[in-house]
Amino acid sequence: MSDFINNFWSNYVIAATVLSILGCAILLWMTARKRVVGDKDNTTGHVWDEDLREANNPLPLWWVGLFIITIVFAVGYLAFFPGLGSVQGKLGWSSAGEYKAEVEKANAELAPVYARFASAPVEQVAADPAARAIGERLFMNNCAQCHGSDARGSKGFPNLTDNDWLHGGTPDKIIETITMGRVGVMPPMAAAVGSADDVKNVANYVLSLSGSPHDSVRAGLGKAKFAVCAACHGADGGGNQALGAPRLNDNIWLHGYGEAAIIAMVNNGKQNVMPAQNERLTEAQIRVLASYVWGLSHNATTASAKP
Structure with a gap:
């Protein structure tokens, strides 16, 4: 709920949620206390289609119990978890926080994998089969959407397999571009x-x-x-x-x-x-990805015409 730009929508969500829960509780209470006087055959007297009669039976206790449990659960959930506008809840949980924690955990587990490439020159990393395999997966997950799975780009998206570079194709420049992004x-x-x-x-x-x-x-x-x-x-x-x-x-x-x-x-x-990738990828991942990209243009040095 942190996307609210002012308190109006937060208060609107709080009011709608609280009133909905109160409405359910009041409806249950009114239904439970109201007794419709039926005829001797336990019907309300309403008849449809000549012989379809409405019985005056009370709500099943198991149904009433589940309804009450649902209301109590909703109140407890909203006390501990976000759901009332911008109120975070007593546990302070958020989907963004959980995602961040999972990413940090995954990065910590993968750190030893990238450690072996941290101090090696980009040219050496680009020649390492293991590093190329990792770089290819990073490219597919983060770059292929624009530059294509073969890295040859398309109209408006540069070809990364030739030697035509807008900002320079040295290892340092590629790392800089991936890290900080570019605006042309x-x-x-x-x-x-x-x-x-x-x-x-x-x-x-x-x-x-x-x-x-x-x-x-x-x-x-x-x-x-x-x-x-x-x-x-x-x-x-x-x-x-x-x-x-x-x-x-x-x-x-x-x-x-x-x-x-x-x-x-x-x-x-x-x-x-x-777009900058420094918030999506670690420094070590960017280095391996840059090595992969650098290797693409140095394995295929013949520039090809773009459409």
Whole structure:
């Protein structure tokens, strides 16, 4: 219940819960004390479908007993466990706390497994079959959702098996990226480039940098306008890893290939987020995972074009 942003919803839940329990108790009490006077045949006099009569029998004692036990149990449960809005209960238990304790216990049990890789260089860990197996499982559980089970990524998600890195592919940089995450921002640049025709010319010039099919006349006109892009991507389109600006002179396209895709990028910009993993993984796990990722690009050094 810690997600409440003010006391209103907490108080609302408390009131609804307490009133529901009181309502059940009052209903049971009223039912138990009320006696309907029946006829000699022990019916209430109500008849349906000509011959279906309502009997005036009391509630079974076992049913009444279970009802009372349920109410008492509910009161006891709410006293010791969370359930009344933001009230934590006397035991202080929470599902988040139990999850944290289980994770800490599991990490403590696995610590000896990771200890053997703690002081070894990433390059050495990447070559260890046991470490690769562990790294693969960590990757499947934490990274494959975005980068794919084969780590080749997809549109908007980088391929980790080539040597094209936005922020650098050294072991330390990979560890830094996994630990702290990344936020990549390409601001809308249409106003700085000029008219819609200027944007189209720049798009063709960008295509020409990688030798992709393009309109050479428009590319020539767009070269001068590319100056506003060169501040991040470099005069030759070689990118800037310090800024996370991708290379434009290779045949790797993270957010789509072709004139239309580049025009959309210039007009609209783009923001990508790589979430930090330091709250999900221990330092030792991140090191093994980084070793696995580093090994992927060094076992397959041929860069492949992204869709």
